[in-house]
Structures are given as structure tokens and as C-alpha cells.
Amino acid sequence: MKSKSPIVVIGALIGAALLAALLYPLLTGDDDTTSSELVEEFRPVEIVGDPLPRVAGSLVATGLPAPTFSAQTFAGEDIAIEYDGTTGRLIGFFAHWCPHCQSEVPEVSEWLADTELPPGVEVLAVSTSAQSDGDNYPPSAWFEREDWPGDVIADDEAGTLGASFGLTAFPYWIAIDADGNVVEQRTGQQGIPALQALMSRVVPRSS
CATH class of the missing domain: 1.20.5 (Single alpha-helices involved in coiled-coils or other helix-helix interfaces)
Structure with a gap:
């Protein structure tokens, strides 16, 4: 054969x-x-309460009650923020295309990874104003590359979350005490010492 x-x-x-x-x-x-397929750059946001006035030359929201909200991470995990007297929060709003955000996010990521936060204090990141033609798109991949140590909240396409908290420029930081009152707002890159000072002001009184 x-x-x-x-x-x-x-x-x-x-x-x-x-x-x-x-x-x-x-x-x-x-x-x-x-x-x-599971990652979406925009996620639904629900706001309860009055929006904060937009920052315009002065920090006009100090002492006002911050709105509560329900939102999601990039992967669709639900996050609900309410104020019950136990947790003070420092919330940073970032845009992936913003040069100052591109500088601040890795610095803050490293700081948070190496720092034990005070009891009753939480630091949150919000991705907002995403633009498909901007640098570092998609933002979900950008935060992952920068090793952000925790979940990132995704704003909706209309920027509802940012607008409700008075956002006018990036980066934008807002410090909220455990009772839900605005302690301070800051726009622009802050640096770690300034963020540490903000954090110290939202530590719950019982801690």
C-alpha cells in the first residue's frame, strides 16, 4: 500500500x-x-436631595448637606452613599483626559495603597465626563493601569453625579463629614499633604 x-x-x-x-x-x-463586555464607562446614577451649588470663585457649599446617591462601578456593582454619622468621606472627581488628573491619580493611588486610613474615613473616586476621543480612554482601563486601590464609581453620560456635587473643574475634591455636611471643596491638583489635611477634617467625632 x-x-x-x-x-x-x-x-x-x-x-x-x-x-x-x-x-x-x-x-x-x-x-x-x-x-x-461587562465594563461600561457610563453607569446609571440616582440622586436624592438638592444639588450643591457649583464652585465659582469661592467654596460656596461649605456647611450645606450633600445629596445622597446610588451609583455603580464600571463592572455594574451597586454603591449607595448615605450619611449615618459613622463615615466621613473624601470624594475625588476625575476625567481621564485631564492632565492634572493624570498626574494626581497615580500619586493618590500609591498613597492610599501605603496608608491606613483613620477609622470611619472613606476615600472614593468618581470617573466622569468620559470622552471616547480623549487621552487614556477608556477610563476603566486607565484607573486599572494606575492601580487605584478600590472601586471607582462611574458617572452617567450626562455627568449627573459631578453636577450634583458642584463640579466645575478637574480634579475636584469634596470633603463630607459623617453627618453629610460639606466641609470643604477644592478644585485642581492638591497633592498628598493637602488631602491628608482634608481627610483629618472628616474623621467622625466618635472615632
Whole structure:
């Protein structure tokens, strides 16, 4: 019996390899595709309470009650922020295309990763004003690259969360005490010493 031609054997092997390559994603699932499908750069936001006045030359919201809100992370995990007297918060609003945000986020990420926060204090990041043609888009990947140590809240496409907290420029920081009252607002890159000072002002009295 004649043996098969080497050309026929090689052709069969190539065909089998191509078939395996085509079937592999169907049989195993493409993890990267699945993960990206779960990530959305905008998420729904629900605000309860009056919006804070927009910062315009002076910090006009000091002493006012901050609105409560329900929002989600990039992956769709629900986050609800209310004020029950137990947790003071420092909330930073960032835009992926903002040069000062690009400088501040990695600095704050490293600081938070190496720092034990005071009892009853929480630092949150909000991604807002995302633009598909801007630097570092998508913001979800940007925060991941910068190793932000925790969940990032995704604003909706209209920027509802930022507008409700008086956002006018980036970065924007707002310090809220445990009872939900605005302690201070700051626009622009702050640096770690300034953020430490803000944080000290929202430590709950019982801590």
C-alpha cells in the first residue's frame, strides 16, 4: 500500500490547526471579550436631595448637606452613599483626559495603597465626563493601569453625579463629614499633604 504524500500530510495538519484555532474561542470562551463586555464607562446614577451649588470663585457649599446617591462601578456593582454619622468621606472627581488628573491619580493611588486610613474615613473616586476621543480612554482601563486601590464609581453620560456635587473643574475634591455636611471643596491638583489635611477634617467625632 502506498504511503500518503508528504504534501497531503502537511496539508491535513495545517487544516487541523486552523480548525482548532477557529473552534478554541467557542469551546473555551474568550475571557478578555467577556470582561470587556461587562465594563461600561457610563453607569446609571440616582440622586436624592438638592444639588450643591457649583464652585465659582469661592467654596460656596461649605456647611450645606450633600445629596445622597446610588451609583455603580464600571463592572455594574451597586454603591449607595448615605450619611449615618459613622463615615466621613473624601470624594475625588476625575476625567481621564485631564492632565492634572493624570498626574494626581497615580500619586493618590500609591498613597492610599501605603496608608491606613483613620477609622470611619472613606476615600472614593468618581470617573466622569468620559470622552471616547480623549487621552487614556477608556477610563476603566486607565484607573486599572494606575492601580487605584478600590472601586471607582462611574458617572452617567450626562455627568449627573459631578453636577450634583458642584463640579466645575478637574480634579475636584469634596470633603463630607459623617453627618453629610460639606466641609470643604477644592478644585485642581492638591497633592498628598493637602488631602491628608482634608481627610483629618472628616474623621467622625466618635472615632
